[in-house]
Amino acid sequence: MRLRRAVPAGLLDAGCASLATFAVGLQAARALPADVLGAYALFFSAFLLAAVVPTQLLLIPAEIAALAAPRAHRAQLLRQSWRLGGPASAGAAVVATASAALAAAAERDVVVALAVSAAACAWLSPLQDHVRRTLHLAGASWRAAIVSAAQLLGVVVALLALAASGVAPVWQPFGALALANAASLAVGFGLGRAGGDELPRLSLPPLLRSGRWLLLAELAPTGAGFGSSVVITHLAGAAALGHAEAARIVAQPVFVLAVGLSAVLGPRSMEAAAAGSRRAADRIALPFWGVLAAAGGAYGLAASQSWPHSPLVALVPQAYVLGGGLVALWVVAHLLLGAAFPLRSELLGAGRESAAARGAVAAAAVQLATSLSAPWTGAAARPLTYVANGGALVVDYGRRRRGLDRSPREEPAEAAP
Numbered sequence: 001m002r003l004r005r006a007v008p009a010g011l012l013d014a015g016c017a018s019l020a021t022f023a024v025g026l027q028a029a030r031a032l033p034a035d036v037l038g039a040y041a042l043f044f045s046a047f048l049l050a051a052v053v054p055t056q057l058l059l060i061p062a063e064i065a066a067l068a069a070p071r072a073h074r075a076q077l078l079r080q081s082w083r084l085g086g087p088a089s090a091g092a093a094v095v096a097t098a099s100a101a102l103a104a105a106a107e108r109d110v111v112v113a114l115a116v117s118a119a120a121c122a123w124l125s126p127l128q129d130h131v132r133r134t135l136h137l138a139g140a141s142w143r144a145a146i147v148s149a150a151q152l153l154g155v156v157v158a159l160l161a162l163a164a165s166g167v168a169p170v171w172q173p174f175g176a177l178a179l180a181n182a183a184s185l186a187v188g189f190g191l192g193r194a195g196g197d198e199l200p201r202l203s204l205p206p207l208l209r210s211g212r213w214l215l216l217a218e219l220a221p222t223g224a225g226f227g228s229s230v231v232i233t234h235l236a237g238a239a240a241l242g243h244a245e246a247a248r249i250v251a252q253p254v255f256v257l258a259v260g261l262s263a264v265l266g267p268r269s270m271e272a273a274a275a276g277s278r279r280a281a282d283r284i285a286l287p288f289w290g291v292l293a294a295a296g297g298a299y300g301l302a303a304s305q306s307w308p309h310s311p312l313v314a315l316v317p318q319a320y321v322l323g324g325g326l327v328a329l330w331v332v333a334h335l336l337l338g339a340a341f342p343l344r345s346e347l348l349g350a351g352r353e354s355a356a357a358r359g360a361v362a363a364a365a366v367q368l369a370t371s372l373s374a375p376w377t378g379a380a381a382r383p384l385t386y387v388a389n390g391g392a393l394v395v396d397y398g399r400r401r402r403g404l405d406r407s408p409r410e411e412p413a414e415a416a417p
Contacts, residue, residue, distance in 0.1 A: 014263055037245055074199070
């Protein structure tokens with residue numbers, strides 16, 4: 001599929017998927033008081049942390065291995081997805097949400113509702129994301145967009161149904177997202193059916209050899225996000241974390257743009273790096289950064305203004321309790337984190353997973369250190385930790401990519417780069 005057709009599909013895919021999480025976040029920001037919203041933010045961080053384990057340890061390595069097959073045959077990977085990622089996803093969901101339950105400063109019924117519904121999300125979400133990424137790898141980006149559109153529709157229907165049935169608001173955000181993930185996952189497996197057996201059965205040991213570095217590279221920032229949320233909760237209070245979460249929801253479209261561009265351009269960045277071509281990688285990264293800076297910056301200028309009659313202020317008033325400063329900080333954070341996407345893809349394509357992991361660990365340390373400012377910065381501490389993380393990633397990954405031409409990708413074993 002040509003880029004002029006694939007990029008709109010990637011943006012639609014990321015847009016629908018993000019609108020689904022935006023819808024549940026919006027419901028949480030409007031229906032939950034600030035302290036309960038802070039508990040939701042903590043469990044949301046745990047949900048993201050849980051999703052990292054199966055994604056980076058097994059599913060991404062499997063997707064990278066599938067790059068060796070012709071594009072039309074890569075969807076055959078979906079026959080192996082449950083075997084590869086299902087058990088790991090379930091185990092990580094239980095551990096992460098149990099950790100959040102122990103750290104949450106909320107009443108027992110709130111903790112139970114968030115823990116159960118977040119665990120269901122954390123089990124299904126990595127598999128649904130994997131299906132969409134695999135469809136992009138197979139050149140079926142519009143099918144991936146259909147999957148995320150089904151997720152968005154499922155969230156809207158589930159939120160309406162749960163509200164109409166009188167389910168307590170604290171159950172609704174993660175509950176609706178879990179139901180939507182289940183429905184869209186079924187749609188994705190249906191759309192991803194592929195004949196033939198050109199893709200061999202992948203074995204776990206080679207995937208784990210590659211995945212351990214990918215897991216470290218992603219677990220570090222996601223774990224730092226969870227850890228910094230815990231620190232901020234105890235140093236600045238759950239309400240401060242809740243206000244920061246509301247502002248994150250408003251700024252989310254900037255991150256959506258970065259994810260949508262990366263969904264389509266990320267595999268091409270990996271292919272350029274695998275060939276050892278810095279010039280080809282630049283031809284992908286430079287437009288990525290240009291579009292992200294222009295569109296994300298314009299949205300940030302508009303969304304960070306708490307002017308009268310603003311629809312965003314009316315929709316998410318808790319995001320603007322301190323003016324538009326929290327939203328502006330989140331926009332900067334999303335721009336920096338998004339700018340690191342093509343750099344990370346290049347390192348992975350070049351077989352330099354360990355370099356990506358070392359950079360992520362260093363950035364995570366910076367993020368955790370920044371969270372200690374919470375007694376003075378309050379709600380701003382949370383977006384500031386992500387600004388610190390994104391800035392550190394861009395600097396570190398940018399330094400490491402300078403040797404791209406001199407570091408072509410190592411030849412893979414049966415199933416690992």
